[in-house]
Amino acid sequence: YGYTCKVDEKSDVYSFGVVLLELVTGKKPIEPEYGENKDIVSWVGSNLKGKESVLSIVDPKIPHAFKEDAMKVLKIAILCTTTLPALRPTMRRVVQMLKEAEPYRLVGLVIGKDSDPKEKENH
Template sequence: MELVTGKKPIELEFRDNNDIVTWIFSQMTNRENLLSVVDPKIPQHLREDAIKALRIGVLYTARLPRLRPSMLTVVHTLEDAKTTRVRLD
């Protein structure tokens, strides 16, 4: 999340959403909000991949550990995302 947004884990601009995970989660209400949190330094053609990374990050940072997927699932998700990206090129 830090790499995609260019933000630190805790920043004043998060306000009531006092950490990056909560802030990202609060921005997932629509595509426009998600695009607005992507670091402007990320090239336009990579923004879809950045949004995928944010969505994956939210899934794997659930507050309750029992709700988090296993590392094997994480690896499979990242491999699937990479394969999808390669096919699009």
């Protein structure tokens, strides 16, 4: 939307991809470390060169046991944020890919990361 000023399913898919990138990297959509006129999407793209570089993109707070799940979600996020809208999957396909990837442990970790530890003690 920010580039085309059009809202449609493909722009929603892009936005969802950005949210996935935020969850997997632990970074905000725009940060000074990305460089001038760059965002999280371009930062991820410029840092993808191999499995080692992919692992360096993943939030270091995510335990090693969840890295494979995080990489699956990262791949889906990259598909969602591809430059050409016609190449982005539908939201239905994104949901299907997430179900197939089964990153449930990672989702639990992300949700747990954002909750208040004192609140957990009360449950």
